[in-house]
Amino acid sequence: MKQILHIKLRTMLGIACLMICVLPSTGNIGKPEAKEYPVTDSITSDWNSMPLSDVALISSYLSHIREACRDYYIQRDEEIPTVSWYYVTLKELKAASLSANPTVHITFTLMPYVGAHNPVGIDEVTFAASHTGQITLVEYRRAEDTAA
Numbered sequence: 001m002k003q004i005l006h007i008k009l010r011t012m013l014g015i016a017c018l019m020i021c022v023l024p025s026t027g028n029i030g031k032p033e034a035k036e037y038p039v040t041d042s043i044t045s046d047w048n049s050m051p052l053s054d055v056a057l058i059s060s061y062l063s064h065i066r067e068a069c070r071d072y073y074i075q076r077d078e079e080i081p082t083v084s085w086y087y088v089t090l091k092e093l094k095a096a097s098l099s100a101n102p103t104v105h106i107t108f109t110l111m112p113y114v115g116a117h118n119p120v121g122i123d124e125v126t127f128a129a130s131h132t133g134q135i136t137l138v139e140y141r142r143a144e145d146t147a148a
Contacts, residue, residue, distance in 0.1 A: 124143045
């Protein structure tokens with residue numbers, strides 16, 4: 001009997017710890033727009049300083065972001081830079097709030113680099129995510145050039 005009570009108590013404490021860790025990162029769930037952070041402050045290599053929801057989106061979209069970046073620089077006939085997770089941040093989420101099945105527009109800010117982490121500039125990429133799970137590139141653009 002003591003052992004069963006101990007297991008139930010450990011399970012309850014585990015669930016409570018999980019809720020304490022997860023709930024603060026769900027601040028943008030249900031909101032049509034995410035909080036916008038300044039680019040220079042938001043580029044970080046510390047996953048723990050980012051909301052868990054942002055980390056999940058960046059991880060989920062990283063292959064799409066890399067593909068969009070590669071295609072953009074191929075069209076410009078420039079060297080194809082590297083895109084790493086620690087130079088990608090979530091800029092904003094937008095959706096039509098009155099739609100029953102909204103298409104969500106997700107914009108990321110990234111700092112692609114060549115060689116030994118020499119940034120080529122600050123870029124932005126926007127995707128449209130439908131309610132069926134289809135992801136479409138909306139726009140890839142240069143937001144800011146690096147200082148020469």
